[in-house]
Amino acid sequence: MRPQPGRLRILIAALAGAGVLAAGCGDGGRSSAPDPAPSDSAGTASATPTASPSIPDTPVGEQLRWYLGVVERGAISQQEYEAHFAGEFLRKVPLDQFNTINRGLAGMRLTGLRATGRNGLEGTVVVGGQTFTLRISVNDAGEIDGLLVTLGGSDRPTAPASWAELDRRLREIAPRVGFLAAEVTPAGECRTVHAVEPGGPRPLGSMFKLYLLGAVAEAIGRGELDWDTRLTIEPELKSLPSGELQDRPDGSEVTVAEAAKLMISISDNTGTDLLLHRVGRRALEERLPDVPGNAPALTTRELFVLKGVDHPRLAEKYLSLGVEGKRAYLRDTVAKTQLSRFVLWREPRRIDTVEWFAAPQDVCRAFADLAELADRPGLERIDEVMSANDGGLGLDEKIWPTVWFKGGSEPGVFDLGYLARNSDGKTYVVTALTSDPKKAIDEGMATGELLALIRGAFALVPHG
Template identity: 45%
Template sequence: MIPRLTSKSLLALAVAATLLAGSGVATAAGATAGPSPSPTGSPGVEIPATPAGQQLRWVLDAIGRAPVPESEIKEHIADSYLAAVPPAEVNAFLQQLAGLTLNAVDSSRPKQIEVTATLAGHKLTVTLGVDDTGKIDLLGAEPILPLPPEPKTWKELDERLAKVAPRHAYLAAEIKGSRIRPIHAIGQNTDRPIGSMFKLYILGALAKQIRQGKLSWNTQLTITPELKSLPSGELQDRPNGSKVSVLEAATLMISISDNTGTDMLLHKVGKKAVEKTMRAWGARDKRNFPVLSTREMFTLKGADYPKHTKAYLALGTAAKRAYLRDTIGKLPLTSIVPWLKPPRELDTIEWFASPADIARAHAELRKFTDPNVGRVMSVNPGSLAEGTWYKGGSEVGLLALGHSYRAANGKVYAITTLATDPSAPFPATATPELVSLARGAVKLAK
């Protein structure tokens, strides 16, 4: 969901077409493959002959022919995608992309490809994924936007944050051991949905078990159909039975918010261990228990919605655990239908913490002497300086940024921003604005 923050979180890339507010630039929607040459591709750009690459060729070709027959769309696009984005909307989207030019292939795997493109003078990052049958089940485009000017005062930061999100909480603080010294705050103790930030607690439980000798960073995990989740990530594309080390899974979980790696680690360390870590580190909101895997969250919100949501929310904690195991756990990934708007169940089915809780999580992780913890947390600095620890989170209607860093004065600071809009998705301009606010806070916190 986030340009260059990498943690594109949960359903952000699985969701349909939106227009970049005020610019006339289209963002994502669905389509699929066919090896015909693209009239909109740059001559020097070679599209890989992978299932995802073939589907990208089809998309580029279909843009020049839209509207294309509904039968052709159904031949190429997964039913789960079309349930959220009907063929008529696909055609409308393709027509909006007229004139799209492919600039470069940024990354390519058999089932997923990411490219840079230009539309009406605007740069876009386009991500396309296919399912096991080769049909498109993920297609997203994010404008590559310049960062706005950084705020010069805390008052300016507050005013700009309020314009981004109707609901927000914020904390800039100094970390001293486990103690958090607030420097500037808005609702620092208010619990908000945090999206993939909950993965900090999985890393914490994992680091504890490694310190206790129960696991090691070299422990091998096995990718199974039951543990595969939806993007973001890459482990969902690896064959069943593949092995991945705990260190690789943890690195992917934090750096690119790999949901399959997350669920594999959650399964390995155990939900009870993660819940214990959440409580110990302050994230005691009752809505966190039982802690959900990413796949369980997707399924509750996306499979036969709102049937399972209503059933689940009516239960007590013990009964919820049984429902997740006996009902939700038996539903296939193909039962999940992506959603775009309005946001779903942000106040009920999510993971919850306050800005102070997130700062505390960073503080506790920094107390581990194991260097791998720091390496995992700093692979992706979240658009701040190299070496910054970062984990963000997002889903439709939710953006969360959490940084911690050691300043030149030797002090350690944490900056946490939690933003939600329960009524609508955030515009593409929201993330660059929040990044700019975080950068400004780094200077203001000195």
Template identity: 40%
Template sequence: MGIDRRSVMSMIGFTLPAGAAVGAAVGTGIGAPATAQSSTGVADRQLRWLIGATRRVPVPADELAAHVAADTLAAIGGTDALNEVFAQVGALTAGRSLTDAATKAERLATAGAAQWVVTVEVDGTGLIAGLHFAGYHDTPRSWAELDRRARALAPNVSFAAARVGRDGHTALVHGIAPDTRRPLGSAFKLYVLGALADEIAAGRASWQEKLAIRDDWKSLPSGVLQDRPAGTELTLADFARYMISISDNTAADHLIHRVGRARVERELGRLGNADPAADLPFLTTRELFVLKGHDYPRLASRYQRLPVPARRAQLAAIDRVPLSAVTPWTTPRRVNGLEWFATPADICRALAGLSDRYRGAGMAPLGTAMSTNDQYIGLNRRRFPMVWYKGGSEPGVLTVNFLAGTDRGEQLAASLLLSDPERSLDEAALLPEVIALARGGLELAARR
């Protein structure tokens, strides 16, 4: 479902909706910094300036203005706010380059024992239009190390790493309870994207089709579209990009309504979910918010006791509950009963299925949606030029799911699903380690 973080200091590895991708992921690194690589790209030059600036805090306003676009600096909160971020991150030393493209550069960097993935994007004038600091943990060097570290994260852990064949089928390389069903959080949105892609391939929808935002289809954050006025029109491609890249719940619900709940439910099987019945009826995010945040636990208990047909009939009443009547919760609520569910092996198959759809004519927006946010995984993009990502979280649930394409034309998938039905998971503290394990799964699976 996601957690909305808007202040600069509290944003843990997430992107500002305004477009200035600033964050500071918590965590300490292990081991020595990598060796820096030389580069002549504009984005990388700005990145190396940024890393140097962290050693000269406070950086004068005129120097920041010479390197950071004015609207980006304003979105961050101004000169003082950016200097505060620099002070929090610490004095950095540049490490090896991960990405050096025309408009985007990414490097590892160290500050004492902490390691970071530092990312900048530049605009047409060469000024920094987006920046992000994400905590980096060392990549596991073996499956045994990955297993040990993964099992330490939560009471319930499932993992799968798989190779994706050219026929779209997956072959499991390694797993921890890979066929054990877990709650997904917002990773359920992969099935919504698949249903939309199939509707477009069948000619019943178009990426450029306009859909108006409706108040009765709005949900709660994560996301930004819930703040747009009713009647605002976006293309289905826009809804898909919001749904995947920033996990916009309102975007997901609009797409579920547009393609139809039954169509999404059929997509579970089409994308390889081994037990689609566990997700019936397929809930919107708004419905889950109501079930867990309104008249809890009475409403949730009554709903769960019903058979699937009666649950479907109950959804109409649930949809009439105003969002203002929903109270947020901070501890796990029925994560093993009221959620969306799949196994890591299921998710690898879903990612493979989406990749297969992407190869169809006119499916570029699917790839855009899946690749806009790579959760700062820290892969060397020369070796892994394509990275798709979708994660998910709610109290007691944290999942990360990746598809990566190598420079040799291989495709690999990794899915790590964590849950605790009793206690909330500390997402900010866990995320750098969780990302490191997913990175390790992809790199280990790529070995011959």
């Protein structure tokens, strides 16, 4: 695991890399598949038109003016992309990913702006009636080296000053919470610094993709595949957003490395299912915690069918079966069910039975296992994959040069997990798992609040 300078900071809506069901703030009218990303009413802004703020005639102002135009156009060429962004940013964010993110921001309107130093600007924007914070920065050459779009206004919640304050605020987010702040020892063990119910299994959403990345890395280590192995995008393997691979032509190819990076950085569900198909369901099950609900380990497409097609009939039949019966049902019935019949759900739906599950302490071990794998020859690209998106955490890069992120969400589930290594070489994991089986979690509130709590946890962990 190596430090990654110029860490990518792109966060769209309720964390583009967060969940199975988080796909930015809608499809902008351009997506051919139904967007399973529900939006809360939190953060809704007035629809009354207001005058746009004045953008300064400075290098960062010019880049902001250009970027707002890009969002309006929807897509740019590789040549134009390279002309505006710093090299490190370009290496971490493929053009297809950049354009996909911007499609989710169609209709963006700047409503407020202030300077943040000589090379930075912070503003408020409105997209689809929701208020977001936009932060942009440039390097000394005038190239964009930081871009962040997050839910909520610029007055973000403050970090907690103590563990007691963190615990109190955490329990206000959802009725069921699990939390762990731990140091990862040189032996790869998670030494607890602070915890709230760290041993209870919780629904993970897309955080299960940490375990799948581990299974992929193990297969690469055994020589069964390589980062450059090509995967074919077959129609039966296409899932729903979040992601972009579902929009590529049938029969097109993607490398293991690209699928893995998209799976983690923007939670690409089709990339996830391609990798799961390649390594096999059993490989994922061997890495997931041995708790009820994790066998058989679902693909994202299977979860969408069980929760979004002819519900509750398919889900009830599935849950009535034993493990082997469920395997057969997934193969013989769910696999043959068309996603064209999918209907979006907006309230919690079987989050304790049709999901992937782990406790906060399990998630810490998953991060620690990936860190250990990343130090093995040939598996160093795990660091590149996991560092692609810091999930909006915004830790000081001089103090925390390496940050890994994965989150997960669906209605009633909102989870965030981070591994960070500081400049002293110490590694910590902080993860928060929140859920509510009765109503959807207000992600407009929960995003900023959880980020503040986790940011505070990283400030507190060195002191115990």
